[in-house]
Amino acid sequence: MMLEKILELGKNIAKENDYNKLFGIFLKGTTDIANCDAGTLYIYKERVEDGELKKYLCFASTINHTLKQYGGLEGEKLNLPPVIFSDTNASSYAGIHRVILNVDDVYKDDHSIWMGPRKYDSITGYHTQSVLVIPLIDKKDDLIGVLQLINCMDKDNNVIPFSKEIEKIIFSLSSQVAMILSNMLLTNDMEELLDSAINSLVNAIEAKTPFNALHTNTVTGLCDLFVDYLNKNSSEYKFSSDEKDVLHMAAQLHDVGKIGINDDILNKPTRLATRIDYIRSRFENLRLQLLVNKYEKNDPSMDNLVTELNSDLEFIENVNNAPFIDDAKMERINELCNKKVLGVKLLTDEEIEDLHIVKGTLTSKEREHIQEHVVKTVNILKDVKFGKKYHDSLIIAGQHHELLDGSGYPKRLKGDELNTQTRILTIMDIFDSLTASDRPYKATIPVEKAYGILCAMVNEGKLDPKLVGYLRGFIDELLAKYGNLDGKIAKTVLQIKKEEKELKEKEKF
Ligand SMILES: [Fe+2]
Numbered sequence: 001m002m003l004e005k006i007l008e009l010g011k012n013i014a015k016e017n018d019y020n021k022l023f024g025i026f027l028k029g030t031t032d033i034a035n036c037d038a039g040t041l042y043i044y045k046e047r048v049e050d051g052e053l054k055k056y057l058c059f060a061s062t063i064n065h066t067l068k069q070y071g072g073l074e075g076e077k078l079n080l081p082p083v084i085f086s087d088t089n090a091s092s093y094a095g096i097h098r099v100i101l102n103v104d105d106v107y108k109d110d111h112s113i114w115m116g117p118r119k120y121d122s123i124t125g126y127h128t129q130s131v132l133v134i135p136l137i138d139k140k141d142d143l144i145g146v147l148q149l150i151n152c153m154d155k156d157n158n159v160i161p162f163s164k165e166i167e168k169i170i171f172s173l174s175s176q177v178a179m180i181l182s183n184m185l186l187t188n189d190m191e192e193l194l195d196s197a198i199n200s201l202v203n204a205i206e207a208k209t210p211f212n213a214l215h216t217n218t219v220t221g222l223c224d225l226f227v228d229y230l231n232k233n234s235s236e237y238k239f240s241s242d243e244k245d246v247l248h249m250a251a252q253l254h255d256v257g258k259i260g261i262n263d264d265i266l267n268k269p270t271r272l273a274t275r276i277d278y279i280r281s282r283f284e285n286l287r288l289q290l291l292v293n294k295y296e297k298n299d300p301s302m303d304n305l306v307t308e309l310n311s312d313l314e315f316i317e318n319v320n321n322a323p324f325i326d327d328a329k330m331e332r333i334n335e336l337c338n339k340k341v342l343g344v345k346l347l348t349d350e351e352i353e354d355l356h357i358v359k360g361t362l363t364s365k366e367r368e369h370i371q372e373h374v375v376k377t378v379n380i381l382k383d384v385k386f387g388k389k390y391h392d393s394l395i396i397a398g399q400h401h402e403l404l405d406g407s408g409y410p411k412r413l414k415g416d417e418l419n420t421q422t423r424i425l426t427i428m429d430i431f432d433s434l435t436a437s438d439r440p441y442k443a444t445i446p447v448e449k450a451y452g453i454l455c456a457m458v459n460e461g462k463l464d465p466k467l468v469g470y471l472r473g474f475i476d477e478l479l480a481k482y483g484n485l486d487g488k489i490a491k492t493v494l495q496i497k498k499e500e501k502e503l504k505e506k507e508k509f
Pocket residue numbers: 254255373400401429
């Protein structure tokens with residue numbers, strides 16, 4: 001019977017991937033094997049406070065059958081103040097000195113470390129008698145935590161001492177779980193290191209694009225929050241924490257290739273960008289020359305040419321910043337192409353090309369150059385060893401401009417070739433680009449209009465209809481909580497993610 005329980009616990013411990021759930025499984029299993037009434041599992045933690053390293057034992061899970069008190073058994077956090085790591089209490093004592101404590105009756109042992117259980121008894125009315133305290137130590141001799149079992153019972157529920165046999169069995173199981181927890185902590189540390197390294201890289205890249213500096217972090221935050229929303233509100237989409245991490249990493253990486261894109265093109269704020277300054281000085285020179293001619297040659301017709309020149313410059317300035325060029329404007333641009341004043345061509349070939357941009361600020365050549373960022377993302381990162389877990393992140397990142405109807409780039413993939421995570425990343429990338437308020441070359445699009453554009457893209461077969469359908473509920477949830485979000489999507493998402501991170505840091509302890 002006991003062997004079965006030991007084997008069962010060993011199996012359950014080995015297959016659990018959730019660090020917090022492991023605490024409860026281990027405590028439930030060991031209290032059951034030892035047949036005791038109560039127990040607590042503490043996890044050892046260190047943190048720097050005011051420049052000083054402080055050590056604590058934090059409550060991970062607890063059981064007291066008599067008092068019917070249970071906590072931390074399903075992976076939930078226990079909100080109990082940590083125990084100071086010092087010789088004054090039994091659990092810390094066992095951890096500090098790496099010793100097993102096995103006492104038959106805490107009331108018959110004079111050691112001061114047993115004052116704690118006696119005080120606990122006086123407050124709760126419980127009666128602590130036999131106690132087994134075992135430090136959880138990994139193979140590097142690092143303390144991982146401490147297990148404390150209370151009141152071992154015989155088959156008639158009389159409290160008896162913990163036998164040597166039980167002590168050995170629980171010690172062996174504790175060593176096993178210490179090793180697993182240590183590996184999990186190491187994996188967790190590695191993942192945090194990877195995430196922070198990628199985040200630094202992203203921030204460095206986004207510093208290159210001052211008009212678009214929040215894009216990657218906003219898209220990542222939107223993907224994270226949307227996946228949480230789907231897990232909570234849909235029956236058809238269920239993402240495991242690994243799948244969520246893979247999408248998070250893909251979102252972080254998706255625009256890394258922008259590092260290889262020419263800054264002047266990436267940040268081009270208007271059609272002509274800095275070329276407008278050359279045009280202004282060229283026109284100014286011509287105006288001066290016309291004035292000189294007027295007086296030197298006594299030619300009043302020069303005045304008309306100056307007026308015409310002023311009007312042309314005003315028109316060019318207007319076209320430079322216009323969101324869209326209509327046919328009438330295009331006709332006048334075409335007239336300006338070959339226009340000369342005093343034998344000087346008003347516009348160069350590059351300036352003419354810029355003025356012919358119908359919508360946006362980029363020529364087709366410049367747009368193609370920017371589109372190369374997807375291929376560059378894959379090329380820059382292809383040799384990074386992301387490991388098995390994140391293998392798909394780079395694939396998803398490399399597909400974020402593909403569309404379901406095959407009209408995207410760079411590979412013109414379609415339909416089933418694009419998985420759910422890729423489809424989410426594509427939607428969020430577009431949603432942030434539309435709603436962003438930090439881009440001088442485009443007006444901020446209100447949230448409802450942006451959603452309408454996404455719906456239109458669904459109708460064209462470009463985006464996933466179900467996911468965009470769920471996006472409606474996701475947006476409504478945000479609107480209900482934060483009010484009008486026009487121009488504030490990025491700020492709101494980043495604030496939510498910041499608060500989530502702070503909470504996670506707090507919960508760690
Ligand atoms: Fe992109």
